[in-house]
Amino acid sequence: MKTPFLLLFMLLAGRAFAQEPAADFSTSDIAVLESRSAGLRLNAPGLRVMASNNFDVKYYRCEWEVDPAVNNIKGIVTPHFVMSTAGNSITLDLSSALTVSSVQQHGSNLAFTHAADALTITLQAPLGAGTKDSVTINYQGAPPPTFGAFVVTTHGPSATPVLWTLSEPYGSRDWWPCKNGLDDKADSLDIYITHPAAYKAASNGLLKSETAVAGAKTRTHWKHRYAIASYLVAIAVTNYNVLDNSVMIGATNVPFKTYCYPESQFTFQNGVQNTLNAMVQFSNLFGDYPFKNEKYGHVQFGWGGGMEHQTCSFMVNMGETLIAHELGHQWFGDKITCGSWQDIWLNEGFATHLASIYSEAKYPANTKITRTNEINNITSLPGGSVWVDNVNDVNRIFSSRLSYYKGSHLLYMLRWILGDATFFTAINNYINDPALAYGYATTANLKTHLEAASGKDLTYFFNQWFTGQGYPSYQVEWYPAGNSVQVKLSQTQSHASVSFFQLPVPLLFRNAGTNQEKLVVLNNTLNGQVFMDNLGFEATEVIFDPDVWLITRNNTLTKASGPLPVVFSKFGVECSGNSARLSWATTEEVNADYFEILASNDARHWDSKGIVPAVGNSNVENNYSFQIENALNQSYYRIKEYDLDGKSQETRIVVAECGAAMKDIVMAPNPVQSVLRIKNSTGGKRFKPVSVNHISGQVYWLNDNQIADSSSELSVDVSFLPGGLYILAFQIENGQLLKYVKFLKE
Known part of the structure; x- marks a missing residue:
């Protein structure tokens, strides 16, 4: 449901292609064969x-x-x-x-x-x-x-x-x-x-x-x-019998040469069209076939698998997965080659993913079951990282579970987190980077391009999923409250190397009687997080990750018999001089222990400012407040509620700038989803926003020409920005820098 770009291609391609053949190499087969072959050389004295x-x-x-x-x-x-x-x-x-x-x-x-x-x-x-x-x-x-x-x-x-x-x-x-x-x-x-x-x-x-x-x-x-x-x-x-074909890639007619045994000509000739279709598909996604000024082709050989020799993949047969996998290597493995065997997933994970893209476009009905089977393979053991921790072990380098399948599904999750448009932009920038193309690359190079295209800091993702081991298991508690739904997300981890997996978690809520449904994506940033969403109908069932984007296992869905332990009805902050007064209210409390008040100046690193005891068990509204003195450097606030059994949940973040520095420019709402409203109180001087910078340094908007009168309110569309903390800089009319103001994009 976050794949409009590929979905259109799949719908069109699915009509054009025939039924799936009965026999083919699986990715596991390819990995096992490649590891056996490489092992002969890698383990040699x-x-x-x-x-x-x-x-x-x-x-x-x-x-x-x-x-x-x-x-x-x-x-x-x-x-x-x-x-x-x-x-x-x-x-x-x-x-x-x-x-x-x-x-x-x-x-x-x-x-x-x-x-x-x-x-x-x-x-x-x-x-x-x-x-x-x-x-x-x-x-x-x-x-x-x-x-x-x-x-x-x-x-x-x-x-x-x-x-x-x-x-x-x-x-x-x-x-x-x-x-x-x-x-x-x-x-x-x-x-x-x-x-x-x-x-x-x-x-x-x-x-x-x-x-x-x-x-x-x-x-x-x-x-x-x-x-x-x-x-x-x-x-x-x-x-060899030599078969000559060609395919248009952009404006270039690329020769396609097949060298096959005479006894295999029929099957190799039948495989040509599948290859040409895949060449066009991959060229549309990742840029033209990298060696289009020369050729691509297949060379039959007797070893039980395939090998992506540049411009001429050696092939044992014409299985479609094998065709797509070896062709995918021409971009990922040949045009850009992994710079170390620790980064073999840049070759094998990508080639596996391209084979999946090909199969999902041609056989869309098989997508969910294929993804599920691959994730079951990945999670069949509790540990294992995509990063190769032992390059002296050929079975580790060419692990189908880790280098092939898990590497491929890291790309699925990146597509889910970033969206296909941003993801494929980043991958195109990576594969066509003049500093990397026709050379070598590392995972750090890939990460740089993903971050540049998305504006997101993905360090957490690569720490958890590339060098980290294991996977999360989710415990989902949900309670329908009329046309709304309350959800509590908790998780356990299969391996101690990762304490928490941060992911946007998709839940599909449905009403079986009316056939109404809504996909709700919960940005799960901490364990025990509680969410509420207005569905517009009463949910009777929920499906976890309906399109199989996430590497997870043993997830549970529990419909609660009553409201979840604590339901926040409001939360806000007001300034009085240098002090910040936080106020919040709950409409339901079950087994609640206390509230912890958290403050931050960057919305990432949080300090505890104190605790307030909870009522404990209540079904009426309870109001709470807490005052922070000398709050000049603390502009972001949230409340963390703890139950008696140790479980916890956090509120949304609210923002306030207290003290003398705050009142010349006022922004609302903050956090913001789409439009910032900016009020000028600079005493008649004209002003304009100069730049919007992510805290990582990425500039998204520079030298906007909108200028507002001192009494006006300026509206700035920030809906295009990825979620995160930003700094908005202003100038007054003489060009002098007025101030920087921080805001949080949800």
């Missing part, structure tokens, strides 16, 4: 990354000779680089199972050492920082089979030889010399593959040529001109 950080690779020229019937590679790789710091040597990653015959610089042989999977090259002379140069490495050998990065096997009824590579996360070094970590993308590369002429060779980028060479061989040239991580470089060779 020896250090994973040996390359030095004193140089930045700009370009690779890769010349490889392979035969899919033979576990061997012969290569000439020329990295072009810029020295980051001065030095006389560089180190690349390369498996010690391979043999380096020579390394040259400008045609001259260089000294080198090759041990412990590190190739250290001594340059002809020291190079200064910023110097561009290149070296050429000749090598060959049988890539080690233990890691599964270079596979020679067979396919089909005739046992046709096939070769493929699969390098995530650290397998590139097993078959070519490169920088093997998550800290350096080459700006571009050229790949030349010499192979038996009976076969086709697939790789990254654009196919430039297939040239016959001596020995009944073909030299296939692929050219790629986008930044690429080494683990996304891949080749595959066998008797």
Whole structure:
């Protein structure tokens, strides 16, 4: 009900697409397969990354000779680089199972050492920082089979030889010399593959040529001109059938090439249209397909899953979830790559979410049950964070429950909190940020863009949901009072790392007899919070989180037999000189103990000013008051009521500025939902509002041209602002700054 943007797309897309196929990979299947594959390389003996950080690779020229019937590679790789710091040597990653015959610089042989999977090259002379140069490495050998990065096997009824590579996360070094970590993308590369002429060779980028060479061989040239991580470089060779299609992305006709086994052509051809539909869908949501000037395509291979090699996902079959997941990685994983394996959710959580977006648009009837099943998976254990706390454990990195499903559902909750329009604006800004695009990113980078687009401080969210563990279970007590409803929200947490999960909680109230219903969203900021809402009808039932946005489990809904313990009928504050007098009244009290008076100067950090005993049990109006002396710096107030059993609830916040500084400009209401009314008492001087700043520093409104006469009342629309504390600055007619006034946007 907060998804108008996607809802329209789903309604339109749902009419255009066919029925769901019977068989497909689930996200759990994909995660398990990816973790098994990565585990072969991640758990291998020896250090994973040996390359030095004193140089930045700009370009690779890769010349490889392979035969899919033979576990061997012969290569000439020329990295072009810029020295980051001065030095006389560089180190690349390369498996010690391979043999380096020579390394040259400008045609001259260089000294080198090759041990412990590190190739250290001594340059002809020291190079200064910023110097561009290149070296050429000749090598060959049988890539080690233990890691599964270079596979020679067979396919089909005739046992046709096939070769493929699969390098995530650290397998590139097993078959070519490169920088093997998550800290350096080459700006571009050229790949030349010499192979038996009976076969086709697939790789990254654009196919430039297939040239016959001596020995009944073909030299296939692929050219790629986008930044690429080494683990996304891949080749595959066998008797592929090649299917050519295309799709319009914006004004660009993007080629789509399928390399499939002859025996699988029918199923791979049938998968093309699903992929093209998803390319258009994702381009509309996140910006054009990131490599549209080259191609996208599928390359069939024999490993049981998929891999998002840049511009050419390697696929075992055409399951729709697998198609959408690997395609989603072209934006989240390839265009922007996680900057550390602790942030793997930026790859896998996003790809999982994009697959869900695709499925929900095509099969909207399945949305709720699919989300529910995924949340049941997430909450099947009490702990576990999206942040990877052990990068030495491959099962932890590629945990389907945490990195895939929980990562995806963090995005669901962010969509719910921010709204789809703001969320997708933030994600577009993130994926297209020039400082991040075609490079690396961390969760902090994503958070920055979400906060900039929304104007909200999301530190609490990432503390609770990214680094924190577990989930909340809600206890909802509700009581219908005529056409209104009282609700008390309490929660328990499954893990001690989070003491409270702050979320807007959706409750759908219904009258079963009249079919009236209303969605009420309760901004739950503390445990035991009590709310009241005018429904316009008498509720007979309530549904918790009807559209399944929140990660929760074991929630209970209890219809109270009578009014909730304390019902506040009024609460206000008045100033008398430097003193603030708070007054409030209750119409119902059950088991009430006392009221605590809280004051703050920023509506976030609260000080206790005293307590007032409650009547305890009453069904008549009871009036209370409390006076705070010297209240100059305390402008925000609330009352916290405690029951005898220790439960508590808080009132809304009220605002007052007491003392000599208060009366030249008066604002009301404060807190405000939509329009601020501002009265000027500056003695005939003209004034205007200059800026509205969130306390985090975000500017939302600057240099408004409205100017009011000294006797007038100025109305300012603040409905567009997200909830939070703001500072409104004014100038008087001579340009001198008059004052700052704080207000709270609900």
